[in-house]
Amino acid sequence: MGLAQVCKSPINYTGNKYRMLPQFIKYFPEDTNKCVDLFTGGATVAINLISEEIIAIDNNPKVINLLKFLKKQEYKILIDKIDELIEKYGLSNSYKYGYSYYKKYVEGNNGLKKYNEEGYSKLKKDYNKLENKKTDEANLYLYVLMVYAFNNDIRFNSKGEFNIPVGKTDMNKNNREKLKKYIDMCNEKKIEFICKDFKEIDIKDLKDVDFLYADPPYLITDAVYNENAGWTEREETELLNMLDKLNNEGIKFALSNVLQKKKLNKKNEILYNWLETNKDKYFINEIEYHYRSASYNKKNRDGLEEEVLITNYKVGE
Ligand SMILES: C[S@@+](CC[C@H](N)C(=O)[O-])C[C@H]1O[C@@H](n2cnc3c(N)ncnc32)[C@H](O)[C@@H]1O
Incomplete structure (x- = not known):
């Protein structure tokens, strides 16, 4: 599998996947040479991947610059x-x-x-x-x-x-x-931080990548980083098209997302339709979304979020 012991990033990033990472272990592929953590945010996933080479991409220049600065x-x-x-x-x-x-x-x-x-x-x-x-x-x-x-x-x-x-x-x-652990991890691993919009990525440049993890802003939740950047149906569709292309190239991917928020009657229709069209190719793996604090638990219970990890491979294959 592609994860070591789970370390916290020195950047406490909104929407970070720290608590879900132990569950990802069984879904992430083994023996990877080059992994991409698209939408890396605080790099929680990137620093915990085990791979010869890790590329961490995000379009937030301040966060990427901070990660680069701390790394060196x-x-x-x-x-x-x-x-x-x-x-x-x-x-x-x-x-x-x-x-x-x-x-x-x-x-x-x-x-x-x-x-x-x-x-x-x-x-x-x-x-x-x-x-x-x-x-x-x-x-x-x-x-x-x-x-x-x-x-x-x-x-x-x-x-x-x-x-x-x-x-x-x-x-x-x-x-x-x-902070110390992060610097140690960056020294132990070959990890590169790149500030880029995912829309500017050429699939040709990902040919030698064998696993891409994508954790975009969620279309149906109102996360703070949506405020400035804006994640709309257009970005959602473009990302899904990109994942289709990766699949055609035989590159494994895992996509984090929330399919629906029952209490708010919100459903990610674009994602649902995409999954429906690709039933035979893509797999929905349910992830437990457990927050430690009681208020978050309540929020999650009320919202009934369906946190999922969508993969283009069956776990264990
Ligand atoms: C859910 S957060 C990722 C959290 C991350 N996995 C972690 O554990 O810290 C989504 C990230 O997507 C980035 N983002 C938003 N739009 C983007 C775009 N068009 N291209 C690249 N990154 C984008 C945001 O800056 C944000 O850091």
Whole structure:
């Protein structure tokens, strides 16, 4: 199979597949030489694939640049720079000083929010003022912003400004471990990050790929990354056409998606029709969508989402 032990990405990306990855293990093909993680987002799937070569593609330049920046760092040097920035903006550093040091600033279950509010707001302003967001400095700022952001989220408004409010946590042990593991994984594996729109990919360039995983924005859910980029029926149809072409070339693929949201009476008709037309070629594998937090569980129960992994091969074949 194509997955190692499951590691978390240092980027807590909306719609990431961390919790579903252990289930993907039995569906992903074995012995792959070159894999593509199309719509890589926070690269959760890409970093966990076992393959000679892994290509991770997404059209979000800020996320791809951040992944590229973190990949080329030496952990010890990077962490010193991060600690320096934390110090400069007066942000909490519970790893260095212990959480108890900040106890008097904690109100209710707001964690370190109050302590970090001012410094975070200044950091956000300074990051948004940077003219060139591609530099190492900008990426360092962005990483630290994300760590101190609400839910460790990474999101930009239509003007390209980072727009998440302050969160409850900081550069704690867990975030340090995720960062170190990511850098280690990138050093161990041959993984390349490419910023590209999937529509610009020429199938001819994928000839030597033996497995492609596609995790596009879901047409019938309102994920945040749809806000700016826009995922419409046009993109959905183009992607399915692309997958048909891959199938014709004998390239294995797995597509994540949600077929319907029963409570909201929403159904992905395009996907349904495509599957109906290709009944003999494509297979629907049901995936359990288990979130840890109670509120998410409730949301999922109410929405009755049907999370699936569609493959052009039968599992075990
Ligand atoms: C569901 S998320 C992927 C999450 C990812 N699998 C993970 O585990 O973090 C979908 C991704 O598709 C990207 N995307 C949206 N439209 C795209 C397009 N036209 N071409 C390439 N990537 C696109 C978004 O930037 C987003 O990162």
